[in-house]
Amino acid sequence: MNLAIKSVRVNLKRPINQIYKPVFRARRNIFISSFPPTTTLNPTTALHTKLLNSISNFSTTTSKSKEQRSVYMGDNIVNFYAGQPPLNRVAFQRHSSEIMNRHLHNSETKFLIFKEARPLVKKGETGKILFLTKDQIGNQLGQEFGTAPVDAATDSKKLYETSRLPETQPALVFLGIDDRQSPTTNSSSKIDHQNPQGIPYFALDTGKNAQEWDTKVAELGGEWGDARASGGAMDIWEAGVYAQGRALIDWNVRNKFCPACGSPTYSLWAGWKRNCTTAVNPIEGKEPCFSTKGLHNFAYPRTDPVIIMGILDSTGEKILLGRQKSWPKGMYSCLAGFIEPGETFEDATRREVLEEAGIEVGPVRYSSSQPWPFPSNLMVGTFGRAKDGQTIRLDLDNELEDAQWFSKSLIQSIISSPTGSTYTKADYKKLDDKSDQESSAALAPSEKKPEELVSKGGEIGISRVPPGTAIAGQLIRQWVDGGLDLVSKL
Numbered sequence: 001m002n003l004a005i006k007s008v009r010v011n012l013k014r015p016i017n018q019i020y021k022p023v024f025r026a027r028r029n030i031f032i033s034s035f036p037p038t039t040t041l042n043p044t045t046a047l048h049t050k051l052l053n054s055i056s057n058f059s060t061t062t063s064k065s066k067e068q069r070s071v072y073m074g075d076n077i078v079n080f081y082a083g084q085p086p087l088n089r090v091a092f093q094r095h096s097s098e099i100m101n102r103h104l105h106n107s108e109t110k111f112l113i114f115k116e117a118r119p120l121v122k123k124g125e126t127g128k129i130l131f132l133t134k135d136q137i138g139n140q141l142g143q144e145f146g147t148a149p150v151d152a153a154t155d156s157k158k159l160y161e162t163s164r165l166p167e168t169q170p171a172l173v174f175l176g177i178d179d180r181q182s183p184t185t186n187s188s189s190k191i192d193h194q195n196p197q198g199i200p201y202f203a204l205d206t207g208k209n210a211q212e213w214d215t216k217v218a219e220l221g222g223e224w225g226d227a228r229a230s231g232g233a234m235d236i237w238e239a240g241v242y243a244q245g246r247a248l249i250d251w252n253v254r255n256k257f258c259p260a261c262g263s264p265t266y267s268l269w270a271g272w273k274r275n276c277t278t279a280v281n282p283i284e285g286k287e288p289c290f291s292t293k294g295l296h297n298f299a300y301p302r303t304d305p306v307i308i309m310g311i312l313d314s315t316g317e318k319i320l321l322g323r324q325k326s327w328p329k330g331m332y333s334c335l336a337g338f339i340e341p342g343e344t345f346e347d348a349t350r351r352e353v354l355e356e357a358g359i360e361v362g363p364v365r366y367s368s369s370q371p372w373p374f375p376s377n378l379m380v381g382t383f384g385r386a387k388d389g390q391t392i393r394l395d396l397d398n399e400l401e402d403a404q405w406f407s408k409s410l411i412q413s414i415i416s417s418p419t420g421s422t423y424t425k426a427d428y429k430k431l432d433d434k435s436d437q438e439s440s441a442a443l444a445p446s447e448k449k450p451e452e453l454v455s456k457g458g459e460i461g462i463s464r465v466p467p468g469t470a471i472a473g474q475l476i477r478q479w480v481d482g483g484l485d486l487v488s489k490l
């Protein structure tokens, strides 16, 4: 499935909610400068930042372009929505109702609120999350995390680990602890990895109380933001918290029934697992649901990988970009698509480029990845080298309106242009609404005129590429800047 930069290609075989959509920062934020690396990547005591430290040659530099919003850590690139560094997730704490309830009742704990997957932001400031405290949330929180009944059998106690029963309560997810300010150091023997110091963060869905929430939100000086525009305009650290929270809330809200038997599911592990309710409330006369035994991937949050690639010609001086008919005028981006079962990154890269542009690709190298919470993708960026002497063709899967080879100097001039990665609200809307348009835009091969089956070869002008908040924008800039060894190794 094609998704050039968050594209969306029309493929009715896939659920609409899996269709990838683009995110672009609001026009006024395009030139926000990169965050200061010394504050966001300063090694602290936390285990997760220690892990970041273990990445070879830990050092940071900001991107060359102000709008890139990525950083280099040794050989690694950290993209927008990755937190840089994110919360310490302390996953092992999710199993303890005692610890989770302690976090819930901590007066400093911050809650990120979602209504229909839209974040609560400060009124008039779409990119500023309005975090709430427990006191501000009041009874909208529902019950605290539950524990096993005293008479529960030992082997069934785990079914109640930080559970939310009854299952009708609003989704609540423990995101982690902001331990960036922890005063100890990595070398200290006093580090308590079990209980890192810092502010706990949760994500909470409004659930059925949306109307009551609207009243409360107005009183607190907030409003419901836009999923993509708000996310793209956020400070880079908050964007990481938002990406995690949105993906988890969305997963909980959309998986209320057991795929195995259709019974309601309930939340446990502080929002990180969903069980069939027949596990705690067996149905008389019925066999236990098979999901209550063994390991089942539908019981855990999903991350769906999407491959997105910068395809270069044999000289490395040209890049293959495409566009869909419904995209904003002049916009071209990297080709992309879902990784299918049984495929490697390299397989998916080669298959998608062949399907969408008829181009065979030889060597492929992984570049970096990006969490993409719309709803829960992981964008996997690669570079690939096309074989010589091929002609672009668009008729194999009929997804693109056009695809062309573009020179480095042309792309450089677009990136340097004040409007080269600028998108208006109307542009956002085009990209967000494109799932419906696609069904009409994606004509069957027989319906296309012969001249539509090959590259337009310059008839359709390129004037814009994705911004640096999208990994497609990153891949293009990395190629133009020429700063990555992996490109030269192709």
Ligand SMILES: [Zn+2]
Residues within 6 Å of the ligand: 258, 259, 260, 261, 262, 263, 276, 277, 278, 289, 290, 291
């Ligand atoms: Zn079931």
